[in-house]
Amino acid sequence: MRSDAAGILSLAVLGLLVMAALAAPLLTPYHYNEGSVTERLLPPFSPGHVLGTDALGRDLLTRIIYGSRVSLLVGAASVLLAGTIGTVIGLLSGYLGGRFDRMVTRIIDAQLSFPFMILALTLAALLGPSLRNVIITLVVSSWVIYARLVRGQVLEEREREYVQAARALGASTARVTFRHLLPNVVPNVIVLASLEVGRMIIAEASISFLGYGIQPPLPSWGKMVAEGKDYLFTAWWISALSGAAIGLTTLCANLAGDWLRDRVGR
Amino acid sequence: MTRLLFTGARDTIITIWLVVTAVFFLMRLSGDPALLMAPIDAPDEVIQQIRQRYDLDEPIWVQYVTYLRRLVLHGDFGTSLRQSESALARVLEVAPNSPILAGLAVLVSLLIGVPTGVLAAVRRGSWIDRAAVAAATLLQSMPNFWVALMMILVFSVRLHWLPTGGMRGPESYVMPVAALAFLTTARFVRLVRSSVLDELGSDYTRTARSKGLAERVVVFKHVLRNALNPVITMTTLQLGTLFGGSVVTETVFAWPGLGRTGQRHRHRRHLRRAEPGHRRDLRRHQPGGAL
Numbered sequence: 001m002r003s004d005a006a007g008i009l010s011l012a013v014l015g016l017l018v019m020a021a022l023a024a025p026l027l028t029p030y031h032y033n034e035g036s037v038t039e040r041l042l043p044p045f046s047p048g049h050v051l052g053t054d055a056l057g058r059d060l061l062t063r064i065i066y067g068s069r070v071s072l073l074v075g076a077a078s079v080l081l082a083g084t085i086g087t088v089i090g091l092l093s094g095y096l097g098g099r100f101d102r103m104v105t106r107i108i109d110a111q112l113s114f115p116f117m118i119l120a121l122t123l124a125a126l127l128g129p130s131l132r133n134v135i136i137t138l139v140v141s142s143w144v145i146y147a148r149l150v151r152g153q154v155l156e157e158r159e160r161e162y163v164q165a166a167r168a169l170g171a172s173t174a175r176v177t178f179r180h181l182l183p184n185v186v187p188n189v190i191v192l193a194s195l196e197v198g199r200m201i202i203a204e205a206s207i208s209f210l211g212y213g214i215q216p217p218l219p220s221w222g223k224m225v226a227e228g229k230d231y232l233f234t235a236w237w238i239s240a241l242s243g244a245a246i247g248l249t250t251l252c253a254n255l256a257g258d259w260l261r262d263r264v265g266r
Numbered sequence: 267m268t269r270l271l272f273t274g275a276r277d278t279i280i281t282i283w284l285v286v287t288a289v290f291f292l293m294r295l296s297g298d299p300a301l302l303m304a305p306i307d308a309p310d311e312v313i314q315q316i317r318q319r320y321d322l323d324e325p326i327w328v329q330y331v332t333y334l335r336r337l338v339l340h341g342d343f344g345t346s347l348r349q350s351e352s353a354l355a356r357v358l359e360v361a362p363n364s365p366i367l368a369g370l371a372v373l374v375s376l377l378i379g380v381p382t383g384v385l386a387a388v389r390r391g392s393w394i395d396r397a398a399v400a401a402a403t404l405l406q407s408m409p410n411f412w413v414a415l416m417m418i419l420v421f422s423v424r425l426h427w428l429p430t431g432g433m434r435g436p437e438s439y440v441m442p443v444a445a446l447a448f449l450t451t452a453r454f455v456r457l458v459r460s461s462v463l464d465e466l467g468s469d470y471t472r473t474a475r476s477k478g479l480a481e482r483v484v485v486f487k488h489v490l491r492n493a494l495n496p497v498i499t500m501t502t503l504q505l506g507t508l509f510g511g512s513v514v515t516e517t518v519f520a521w522p523g524l525g526r527t528g529q530r531h532r533h534r535r536h537l538r539r540a541e542p543g544h545r546r547d548l549r550r551h552q553p554g555g556a557l
Contacts, residue, residue, distance in 0.1 A: 115507050117514065202409045206514050209411050225412055236419050243412030251407035258403070 007259020086146025094154025383458025
């Protein structure tokens with residue numbers, strides 16, 4: 001269905017983005033927070049500023065490259081943390097059953113009936129705006145998805161013969177869950193995680209867009225779109241380019257995730 | 267069957283109770299509510315009066331019981347302090363607006379998404395299929411606030427065809443609905459396409475074809491019926507989600523809906539207002555999920 005070319009290409013682009021993010025100081029002649037009052041709101045292709053400048057005279061290309069650090073970091077960290085927590089809880093809940101499982105299921109259902117953005121925004125508003133809090137917010141809002149998936153799978157797997165065999169041989173709960181069940185659960189978790197990266201990047205951008213996320217001096221693409229909103233009539237490139245960066249990164253993450261799913265998924 | 271209903275009802279109640287409790291505690295976690303309500307330079311007596319008026323000087327479990335009692339017995343969501351009117355009234359004022367937007371968006375998504383998905387599946391591998399999937403993937407990757415802003419840029423700022431926001435007259439509906447519909451349509455296209463593809467490969471389809479039925483009959487009369495099952499599920503889920511008000515879209519278009527109202531009061535750390543907003547989302551979602 002989807003050709004391998006798209007998937008591999010997007011993985012390559014993602015790799016480039018990561019490298020650009022890491023090598024940011026080498027690629028940009030300007031500092032991301034140094035504005036020049038005389039060079040405000042310059043359009044793209046102005047001399048010295050390929051992508052133009054924002055309202056404070058800061059070079060847009062620089063800010064976009066530095067902004068990729070934030071987005072990629074948030075995407076990766078939130079998915080790793082939420083995935084780990086969700087997987088562990090899902091494993092234990094599915095395997096142990098009983099009251100623990102019932103309680104976990106209630107929590108999962110309760111949280112899933114909350115619209116994701118509302119929950120995330122409420123948490124972000126309560127915790128205060130910062131990079132660390134954004135990651136916490138996203139992790140708390142999204143761990144349930146992994147838990148639900150893993151739990152469902154564990155419920156299936158737990159009746160299989162290899163599990164029964166392990167238990168007959170005297171394996172402890174810990175051994176059965178982590179040595180036997182976990183490896184069978186991980187592929188689907190990885191597929192889910194790869195699709196969640198894009199969603200987390202957009203979620204962070206939305207939270208920052210509304211003002212609850214990353215604060216200056218760190219540049220966040222979402223915040224940049226919000227800053228550009230006031231200049232939509234005149235300096236539209238600020239919002240347009242920042243948002244395009246978000247879209248491009250998410251697109252690559254999604255395509256890579258699709259490719260992964262085609263290769264790995266059952 | 268009755269037993270299922272009971273369990274469903276009991277679980278819903280427990281879920282709602284959990285949510286209500288969570289809202290109660292979340293609202294108090296952000297600091298002494300009396301301090302938040304009072305103006306910055308208010309003298310201590312004023313703060314103390316506020317405390318007394320809203321029972322904030324009672325022990326926390328007393329407050330909790332009162333809160334539950336008011337909620338369950340009287341449907342009392344509390345008073346909006348800023349505007350001295352019932353929080354419930356305020357929420358009810360804007361309550362219909364979000365569902366209207368959501369309903370329109372889902373309708374448009376279905377009208378565009380389902381035929382496109384079917385077409386893509388039936389003509390698998392053709393340019394239509396590839397274009398549809400590419401468009402769907404692209405739309406799902408764009409942040410919706412940015413798509414909304416770009417639409418405003420093109421249609422309001424440059425072309426002056428449509429208003430930038432608010433809820434006045436049919437023109438102001440076009441862009442918000444479109445913004446919400448983009449994402450939903452993309453989801454539907456992908457879902458319908460994969461669902462129809464699954465059905466097309468099944469035994470009964472082969473039987474129908476070998477009976478000599480025209481392809482169109484096979485598709486419309488048999489395949490579609492089965493393929494649309496997951497679509498129905500997703501429709502209810504999407505409606506449930508969107509009913510709560512898409513905060514971002516509503517903010518960009520200044521649409522007076524639940525999401526934005528809850529947002530503005532979350533912004534002011536308003537004690538009582540955010541609660542009804544949360545509960546509305548929950549109520550909408552429960553019926554959708556139960557289905």
